[in-house]
Amino acid sequence: MLVFIIRRLLQSMLVLLAVSIVVFVGLYAVGDPVDILLPDDANQSERQAAIRSLGLDKPLITQYGIFLGKAVQGDLGTSFVFNIPSIELILSRMPATLELALCAMVIAVLIGIPLGLWAGLKPGSAADEVITTGSILGFSLPGFWQGLMLIMIFSVWLGWLPSNGRGTTGTIFGIETSFATWDGLRHLLLPAINLALFKLAMMIRLTRAGVRETMPLDFVKFARAKGVSEPRIVLVHVLKNILVPIVTVIGMELGSLIAFSTVTETIFAWPGMGKLIIDSINKLDRPVVVAYLLVVTMMFILINLVVDLLYATLDPRVRLKGVSE
Amino acid sequence: MSAVPANPTAPEPEKRWRMLWREFAENRRAVAALVVCGLLLAAALLSPLIAPQNPYDLTVIDMFDSRMPPGSVNPDGFHYWLGTDGQGRDMLSAMLYGLRLSLMVGVVSGVLAIAFGVSLGLVAAYWGGFVDALIMRVVDFMLGFPTIMVALILLAVLGQGVDKVIFALVMVQWAYFARAVRGTALIERGKEYVDAAVSLGFSRPRIVFGHILPNCLPPIIVIGTMQIAHAISTEATLSFLGLGLPITEPSLGLLIANGFAYLLSGQYWISVYPGLLLLVTIFSINVVGDRLRDVLNPRLQK
Numbered sequence: 001m002l003v004f005i006i007r008r009l010l011q012s013m014l015v016l017l018a019v020s021i022v023v024f025v026g027l028y029a030v031g032d033p034v035d036i037l038l039p040d041d042a043n044q045s046e047r048q049a050a051i052r053s054l055g056l057d058k059p060l061i062t063q064y065g066i067f068l069g070k071a072v073q074g075d076l077g078t079s080f081v082f083n084i085p086s087i088e089l090i091l092s093r094m095p096a097t098l099e100l101a102l103c104a105m106v107i108a109v110l111i112g113i114p115l116g117l118w119a120g121l122k123p124g125s126a127a128d129e130v131i132t133t134g135s136i137l138g139f140s141l142p143g144f145w146q147g148l149m150l151i152m153i154f155s156v157w158l159g160w161l162p163s164n165g166r167g168t169t170g171t172i173f174g175i176e177t178s179f180a181t182w183d184g185l186r187h188l189l190l191p192a193i194n195l196a197l198f199k200l201a202m203m204i205r206l207t208r209a210g211v212r213e214t215m216p217l218d219f220v221k222f223a224r225a226k227g228v229s230e231p232r233i234v235l236v237h238v239l240k241n242i243l244v245p246i247v248t249v250i251g252m253e254l255g256s257l258i259a260f261s262t263v264t265e266t267i268f269a270w271p272g273m274g275k276l277i278i279d280s281i282n283k284l285d286r287p288v289v290v291a292y293l294l295v296v297t298m299m300f301i302l303i304n305l306v307v308d309l310l311y312a313t314l315d316p317r318v319r320l321k322g323v324s325e
Numbered sequence: 326m327s328a329v330p331a332n333p334t335a336p337e338p339e340k341r342w343r344m345l346w347r348e349f350a351e352n353r354r355a356v357a358a359l360v361v362c363g364l365l366l367a368a369a370l371l372s373p374l375i376a377p378q379n380p381y382d383l384t385v386i387d388m389f390d391s392r393m394p395p396g397s398v399n400p401d402g403f404h405y406w407l408g409t410d411g412q413g414r415d416m417l418s419a420m421l422y423g424l425r426l427s428l429m430v431g432v433v434s435g436v437l438a439i440a441f442g443v444s445l446g447l448v449a450a451y452w453g454g455f456v457d458a459l460i461m462r463v464v465d466f467m468l469g470f471p472t473i474m475v476a477l478i479l480l481a482v483l484g485q486g487v488d489k490v491i492f493a494l495v496m497v498q499w500a501y502f503a504r505a506v507r508g509t510a511l512i513e514r515g516k517e518y519v520d521a522a523v524s525l526g527f528s529r530p531r532i533v534f535g536h537i538l539p540n541c542l543p544p545i546i547v548i549g550t551m552q553i554a555h556a557i558s559t560e561a562t563l564s565f566l567g568l569g570l571p572i573t574e575p576s577l578g579l580l581i582a583n584g585f586a587y588l589l590s591g592q593y594w595i596s597v598y599p600g601l602l603l604l605v606t607i608f609s610i611n612v613v614g615d616r617l618r619d620v621l622n623p624r625l626q627k
Contacts, residue, residue: 015466026482133354136615140608142558144565145581145600152588152597163589256471263473263562267585278566281481293478297470304469 005305012301019297020071020290024064027286054080067290076294077287081280086291090273094295096166097272100264101257103192105250108199113246116207121234123212131204138201143260147194147267154190161190164269191268195261199253206249210242244311251307255300348620355616358609365606369425376418377403380575386413392587395594408594410583420599423577424606430487430576431557434494438556439549441495442502443538449503450510451533460503467500472559480568490569494556505548509541543621550614554607561603577603 034050042050051057055066067077076087119131155163166187214220215238223233262274269275273292280288350356368375380386390399391413397405407416449460467475479493513519514537522532561578563569570576575583577599584595 023478023482026478129354132615136611137604137608140554140558140604140611142561142578142600142603142607144562144578145596145603148581148585148588148596148600152593156589156591256473259471259474259477262477263566266566277477281477282567289481296474300469 005309008301008305008308012298012305015301016294016297020068020294021064023290023293024067025060027289071294076291079280079285079288081283081285081288086285086287087295089288090276090292090295093271093273093276096270097258097261097265097274100188100191100195100261100270100272101254103188104195104199104257105254107192107196108203109250112200112203113207116204117211117234117239119204120208120211121215128208132208135201135204135208138197139205141197143194143198144263144267146197147191147264150190150194151267162187163190166271191264191270194268195257195264198260199257202249202253203246206246207242210245211238214238214241247310248307251303251310255303258296258299345620349616352616352619355612358612358616361605361609362613365424365609366428368421369428372421372425376415376421377406378415378418380414380419380422392592392595394592395598407598410580410595411587416580416594416598419575419580420577420602423575423580423599424602426487426570426574426576427557427560427578427603427606430491430494430560430570431553434491434498434556434560435549435553437491438495438498438552439502439545442499443506443541443545445499446503446506447510447533447538447541450507450514451529451537457507461507464500464503467497468504472497472555473562476559476563477566477568480563485569485571487570487574490560490563493563494559497559498552498556501548501552502545505544506541509544510537513537513540547614547618547621550610550617554610554614557603557610558607 034047034054034056055063058066070077074087075085078084079086079089082089115131115135119128122128151163154161166184211234220233220238223237224230228237258273261270261272262278264270265272265274266278273296277289277292279285280292373379378386390397390405390409391411393399393405393409393413395406395408395416397408399405403415405415405417407420410416410419445460449457475497476493479496480489483489483493510533519532519536522536527536560569560576561581564576564578565582567582570579572579580599581596581603584592584597584599588596
């Protein structure tokens with residue numbers, strides 16, 4: 001097990017290095033950040049000074065070398081726009097994004113799995129038709145448009161819920177969160193639902209497919225013959241079997257929720273990492289873009305590792321490469 | 326125990342497709358969705374002929390007609406059935422042209438991703454060893470990251486444009502095909518007909534593309550359908566975020582983005598109608614794909 005984890009972490013280092021090179025070199029080719037940072041009436045010497053102070057006058061390889069040297073010490077550069085360390089900027093926005101993603105995942109799991117079970121146990125019934133069609137619809141709704149519709153209905157027409165920002169946040173256990181206040185919760189609801197709908201549809205489909213493939217298996221017939229009650233068969237025996245793919249997907253999708261939150265955060269003006277990256281791309285704030293991508297890559301690597309470990313725990317048939325020998 | 330019918334050969338190809346169609350058609354929702362897909366495709370292809378107005382032709386667009394609600398008639402007697410956008414363009418016409426662009430981007434990127442991903446998947450499965458390991462590492466790497474993220478990075482680096490969007494979409498999609506095809510091809514490779522072809526001395530490319538590929542088609546068809554829907558949605562999302570297509574080429578995503586500013590003041594039609602069209606398009610493609618998955622999935626066959 002330890003060998004497996006160490007090997008994976010070493011691989012991750014290589015992945016991070018590769019991502020940093022690709023992104024650094026790629027971003028270097030796009031636009032000139034000096035144009036955006038300086039006022040229009042800046043003269044030539046001011047320009048030169050700015051270029052020098054940002055280190056943009058050095059050759060690309062040297063710039064990357066300097067970046068890498070500092071990155072190893074945890075310094076991912078200073079934001080051109082905010083003039084604070086980019087890693088600090090990203091970490092300060094992270095709680096808002098995580099809160100949103102977590103909340104969305106909980107909504108998706110708590111509603112999606114029961115609906116999927118219901119549809120899967122009665123294939124072809126009216127309930128199945130409605131749930132399946134609904135899930136395809138949820139799958140098909142473009143996230144950003146669905147967000148606009150939520151705003152239009154609940155904020156503009158009905159005026160029930162606010163459409164932007166995070167509202168008043170309070171602190172629970174020293175973490176600033178929207179869960180702490182009523183106003184914060186009201187602000188959280190629409191973005192969380194918007195982010196959850198796609199995953200909700202996915203949960204329904206996964207659970208339904210799992211149930212349909214598991215129910216005809218011999219062990220279910222055996223349990224029935226043994227006189228195990230139907231609810232127990234479904235909730236214990238079948239659910240345990242379909243949980244493996246579901247847990248994998250929950251894990252992997254948690255990463256994708258963080259990525260997709262860029263869209264939701266942009267629409268609902270939610271002050272998280274996703275809105276930060278879009279703003280930074282538009283303002284050519286290179287250090288923030290590079291730092292964001294490295295942070296997110298690291299998060300994905302960690303999530304994937306945890307998923308693989310969970311997978312092995314849930315299903316003993318899965319053997320981790322590097323463990324077996 | 327009754328005797329097993331002494332007919333080990335598969336049904337004729339033609340008959341097989343007819344059987345699949347019959348099974349597909351058992352589900353009315355799927356057939357309806359297929360019809361809608363056909364209609365949308367026709368509307369997109371014929372948009373220059375059927376659109377009431379050419380939304381790119383500045384001489385027919387009147388700024389005074391901007392943001393007129395659906396059903397309005399301008400002083401020249403021109404009906405804006407779905408209203409006009411912020412620049413005075415007829416929404417219906419803009420949507421038809423947008424649909425054409427969105428479908429084009431989705432289909433082209435899907436076909437290119439299939440060609441690229443399937444080739445790599447077949448190569449990995451047939452050659453095995455180091456080649457296989459290398460290709461599958463890259464596939465794992467690609468699938469470890471969400472589509473939108475990779476596309477976002479690529480476009481942040483590449484800039485806007487139809488070709489760039491298509492390139493980014495191919496890059497995020499090919500890995501799905503490569504993985505699915507490799508799995509199927511590995512199973513096919515162990516079958517007797519491949520041994521027969523090898524012993525007849527056929528060349529590798531002929532065996533791989535002529536014999537193994539046709540038997541790997543079902544998963545390619547299913548994933549291909551779903552991925553085209555996904556590509557259309559992703560393109561719209563990227564354009565909405567301002568990273569996809571340029572303003573001069575308004576796909577459905579860009580039309581919706583343009584309407585965002587007016588939505589809060591109650592001028593809903595600029596965002597709502599293109600969004601509905603986008604939704605219907607993606608939804609009907611997904612319904613067809615969903616049914617194909619059920620029909621072609623060997624695990625669910627009775």
